Amino acid sequence: MTDHPSRPAIPSEPRQHGVPPRVRARITRYLLALLAFVLIAPLVPYAAAYLGAGNVPNPGAGLWNEVRQRAGPADANTQARGVESAVLINQVGERWRQFRSEMLVPVGAWLLLGTLGFLALFWILRGRIPLEGGRSGQLVPRFSVNQRVVHWFAAILFVFLAVTGLVLLYGRFVLIPILGPEGFSATAAACKEGHNLFGPIFPFAVLAMIVLFLRGNGFNQIDLKWFFRAGGLLKGHPASSGYYNGGQKSWFWMVVLFGIAISISGLILDFGVFGQGREVMALAHVVHGGVAVVFIAASLGHIYIGTVGMEGAFESMSHGYVDANWAREHHDLWLAEMEAAGMVGVEPNALEEVKRHDNIDFKGFGSPGTKAVQG
Amino acid sequence: MARMKFLCDTERCIECNGCVTACKNEHEVPWGINRRRVVTINDGEKGERSLSVACMHCSDAPCMAVCPVDCFFQTADGVVLHDKDICIGCGYCFYACPFGAPQFPTGGVFGSRGKMDKCTFCAGGPGEANSAEQVRKYGRNRLAEGKLPICAEMCATKALLAGDGDVVADIFRQRMAYRGAAGLGTGWGVAYDKGLRKASGLDGKAAGKED
Ligand code: HEM
Ligand code: SF4
Ligand code: SF4
Numbered sequence: 001m002t003d004h005p006s007r008p009a010i011p012s013e014p015r016q017h018g019v020p021p022r023v024r025a026r027i028t029r030y031l032l033a034l035l036a037f038v039l040i041a042p043l044v045p046y047a048a049a050y051l052g053a054g055n056v057p058n059p060g061a062g063l064w065n066e067v068r069q070r071a072g073p074a075d076a077n078t079q080a081r082g083v084e085s086a087v088l089i090n091q092v093g094e095r096w097r098q099f100r101s102e103m104l105v106p107v108g109a110w111l112l113l114g115t116l117g118f119l120a121l122f123w124i125l126r127g128r129i130p131l132e133g134g135r136s137g138q139l140v141p142r143f144s145v146n147q148r149v150v151h152w153f154a155a156i157l158f159v160f161l162a163v164t165g166l167v168l169l170y171g172r173f174v175l176i177p178i179l180g181p182e183g184f185s186a187t188a189a190a191c192k193e194g195h196n197l198f199g200p201i202f203p204f205a206v207l208a209m210i211v212l213f214l215r216g217n218g219f220n221q222i223d224l225k226w227f228f229r230a231g232g233l234l235k236g237h238p239a240s241s242g243y244y245n246g247g248q249k250s251w252f253w254m255v256v257l258f259g260i261a262i263s264i265s266g267l268i269l270d271f272g273v274f275g276q277g278r279e280v281m282a283l284a285h286v287v288h289g290g291v292a293v294v295f296i297a298a299s300l301g302h303i304y305i306g307t308v309g310m311e312g313a314f315e316s317m318s319h320g321y322v323d324a325n326w327a328r329e330h331h332d333l334w335l336a337e338m339e340a341a342g343m344v345g346v347e348p349n350a351l352e353e354v355k356r357h358d359n360i361d362f363k364g365f366g367s368p369g370t371k372a373v374q375g
Numbered sequence: 376m377a378r379m380k381f382l383c384d385t386e387r388c389i390e391c392n393g394c395v396t397a398c399k400n401e402h403e404v405p406w407g408i409n410r411r412r413v414v415t416i417n418d419g420e421k422g423e424r425s426l427s428v429a430c431m432h433c434s435d436a437p438c439m440a441v442c443p444v445d446c447f448f449q450t451a452d453g454v455v456l457h458d459k460d461i462c463i464g465c466g467y468c469f470y471a472c473p474f475g476a477p478q479f480p481t482g483g484v485f486g487s488r489g490k491m492d493k494c495t496f497c498a499g500g501p502g503e504a505n506s507a508e509q510v511r512k513y514g515r516n517r518l519a520e521g522k523l524p525i526c527a528e529m530c531a532t533k534a535l536l537a538g539d540g541d542v543v544a545d546i547f548r549q550r551m552a553y554r555g556a557a558g559l560g561t562g563w564g565v566a567y568d569k570g571l572r573k574a575s576g577l578d579g580k581a582a583g584k585e586d
Contacts, residue, residue, distance in 0.1 A: 063385065063424050066416050075420075079392055080412035082478065088414050088428060090473050097441050097471040168465065172445050185444050185461040192463050196486040270486045278470050285470070 084277045096282035100289065105169065108293035115297040119304045126233065129310040131325055138324035138345040140338050142316040147212050151317055154205035154255075161199055162296045164191035169289065199266050206259035216243040217252045222333065232330070242333040251302050258295040261287055321346070378434070378453035379496050379518075380540035381527070382547055383427045386554070387534030390415050390425035394526035394535050398429075401497070401525040402514025408478040410494040411526055427526070427535050429494035430455065430476035438468035438477060452518065453540075454496040459512050464488040496537070497524040 019027070066076075067088045076086040084090075143151070167175065167188060176184045223246035225239065226232070231247050232239035239245070244252070265288035269281060306313050312326035324344050327335040338344050390413050398404065398411045411429035432455045439447040439455065446461035447468075457468075466488055469477040479488035499516030502509045509516060517525060527537035536543045 062422065063416065067426070075418070076414050076416050077418040078412050078414045079395070080409040082407070082409055082412075083482075084475060085409060085412055086414055087475060088416075088426065090470075090475060093437060093471045093473055097437050100467075101440060168443050172443050176445060181445070181458075181461055185446070185463060188444050189463040192465060192486065200485075271484050272466070272486070272488075273482055273484055281466070282470050 083275060087277075090278055092279050092282045096278075096285065099286055104286075104289045104293065105173075108169065108289070111293055111297045112300070115300045119300060119309075122304075123309070128308060129233070131311045131323065132329055133325040135312075135323050136325045139321040140324055140327050140335065140344050141320060141346060142322045142327075143320045144212075145320065148317055148320055150205070150208045150212050154202075154209050157198060157202055157205050158299065161195055161202060162292070162299070164195040165292055166296070167191040168195070169293075196270050199270055202259070202266070203263035206255065206263060209259070210256055213252055217249050219246070219249055222246075223249060238329070240333055241331050242337075243331060245331065251298065254295070254298055258291050258298075262291045262295060265291070377539035377541070379432055379498075379538065380453075380543050381429065381431060381496075381524075382536045382543050384534045384536070384547065384550065385424045385426055386550075387532040388413070388425040388427060389532055389534070391531060393529050393531055394427050397525045397529035398494070401517075402495075404492070404514065405480055408480060408492050410476075410478065410492070427530075428474055428476075429526070430472075430496070431474055432496055433473075437471040437473065441467045441471040443467060448501070450498060452496075452498070454498045454518070456495055456498060456500050456513075457491065457493070458501050459490040459492075460501075462490045464490055466491075497522070 018024075069087070069089060069091060076088065078086045080086075168191060171184055171188055171191075175187065178184075179187060220242075222240060222242060226241050226246040229239035231245060232241075265284040268276065268284040269288060272281065306317065310330075312323055313330075316322045324335065327338070327344075335344070392413050395409070395411050395413060402410070404410055411427060413425055413427045415423060415425045417423045432453060434453065436447065436449070436455045438457075439449070442457075442462075443465060444461050444463055446458045447455060448458070449455055464479065464487070466477075466479065466486075468491060469475070469479070476493045477491045478493060479491060481487060481489045495513050495516075497515060497517035499505065499509045499519065500513035504516045504519035515525075517523065522528070524537040527535045536546060
């Protein structure tokens with residue numbers, strides 16, 4: 001190194017390992033500039049496009065707006081012949097799916113389970129509402145044969161449609177783990193066929209219910225008081241009522257309104273042969289499913305109070321007569337009317353059968369049929 | 376694993392319906408079922424465009440999410456298939472699908488539709504590939520034979536692309552780049568409107584001459 005006097009002495013740095021600091025700094029600067037260029041270069045055409053975008057509309061925008069039908073229905077054509085074949089993007093699908101998966105399924109489940117839980121709690125706290133005064137043995141006619149036949153026709157159909165409908169709504173979560181995919185598919189197919197075949201009879205049941213149960217179902221002042229006293233459900237707080245109380249009237253009008261809504265929407269879903277598109281079907285399904293879960297939840301309360309919840313209530317719909325004491329405790333104003341009309345203490349023939357049946361000793365689970373004949 | 380995707384280039388589709396015909400022929404699709412269809416917007420007017428559509432084999436498929444009997448499945452290639460032995464023909468997948476892909480053989484009263492049928496990306500369905508049963512129910516399984524969907528294969532202008540999504544996207548990106556920068560180079564205006572071409576600095580580059 002030192003044997004070259006013509007050259008200035010090279011400082012001792014280069015003997016160190018690596019690049020001298022000045023060179024290193026220059027390399028770093030180059031690298032940074034290169035990096036900046038690499039990062040910015042691709043943006044140039046975009047920036048140019050952005051600056052130019054003010055006076056040059058994207059020629060594709062119009063097309064894609066029409067594809068998405070943002071600017072109203074596109075003037076579209078296709079050789080395919082089917083429902084909405086010329087529609088490129090389904091406008092309702094996502095909202096409908098979100099309603100079904102995020103509203104109908106979870107909210108419906110909470111509503112139904114909540115109602116069941118509430119009824120269970122009520123059963124534990126209040127128990128069966130008894131006939132405080134026991135049975136008088138005096139009978140008051142309440143529902144005619146026609147009314148009872150129509151009621152049970154509607155009720156059986158309702159339960160059938162509710163169960164088959166709920167299988168379609170919740171089976172994927174509840175039944176597939178139990179039955180397996182094949183087993184559930186067969187079940188769901190049967191439920192769908194049953195629901196879709198028997199569903200169209202339901203409007204007739206609703207109509208017959210309206211015709212035969214409309215009388216006496218108008219709301220009045222007494223119902224208001226009845227509601228304020230919580231329908232006399234709490235111990236020691238009886239509430240006066242006529243032929244129907246506020247709760248029964250509410251249930252009747254619910255059956256009318258929900259019955260009509262569920263029938264119309266159901267028929268639209270069931271008869272997709274009039275070329276109705278996805279918008280109509282989705283709307284019908286939202287109404288149908290939404291009404292169905294509320295309707296079913298309300299029916300649970302109705303079924304509870306008509307069977308296990310209240311002593312003496314079921315017989316009004318089974319053989320059509322109630323005990324005078326039951327009428328006094330739950331429909332006092334109506335009993336007064338019946339007394340005035342001399343209709344308390346009648347002896348129906350049908351009841352004889354029931355009484356005899358009631359006397360049968362079921363010990364040993366013998367056939368009630370043979371005993372009844374002997375008795 | 377590759378994710379299979381379709382892409383239809385509206386600048387190339389000439390509404391010849393070759394893809395539709397190829398599909399019907401390959402899979403012996405019954406009458407009334409359109410696994411693929413060509414839709415034309417502004418038919419016969421300036422700015423007319425055609426698009427060939429079928430099931431898009433969505434990554435997070437709405438039909439799969441909504442099916443009450445859960446009969447859909449996605450293959451390792453991202454193809455959305457369904458099991459006709461499980462389907463109950465409720466039509467919910469048709470209401471949910473963004474593209475109108477699910478089809479039904481009958482449209483009868485009492486909600487009867489028959490088993491749903493849709494584009495399989497030429498990948499058949501459950502069961503043994505190209506067994507007589509699979510072919511009868513779902514059509515030919517070309518993917519199992521190492522081939523891509525027949526519709527794209529038959530497309531005369533190569534408007535319809537099918538295959539690995541990355542490859543398809545690359546091809547399309549190349550075309551776009553050739554047609555002009557940043558989305559300005561597409562459309563009727565660029566191809567035929569001199570004023571617009573000048574304004575976007577594309578004068579002299581004919582949009583249709585990329586190949
Ligand atoms: C006029 C009477 C009715 C008709 C025509 C009818 C028809 C339908 C139809 C066509 C569907 C679609 C299911 C499918 O096609 O697979 C459906 C679903 C359903 N229906 Fe009905 N229905 C009726 C009454 C009822 C009643 C009274 C209830 C409940 C008490 C009910 C509850 C349901 C439920 C929960 C679903 C399932 C919704 C879902 O899975 O998202 N339906 N009904
Ligand atoms: S049927 Fe429709 S929703 Fe389902 S994967 Fe195909 S395009 Fe997507
Ligand atoms: S029609 Fe079949 S595939 Fe479509 S949602 Fe209903 S059961 Fe599932």
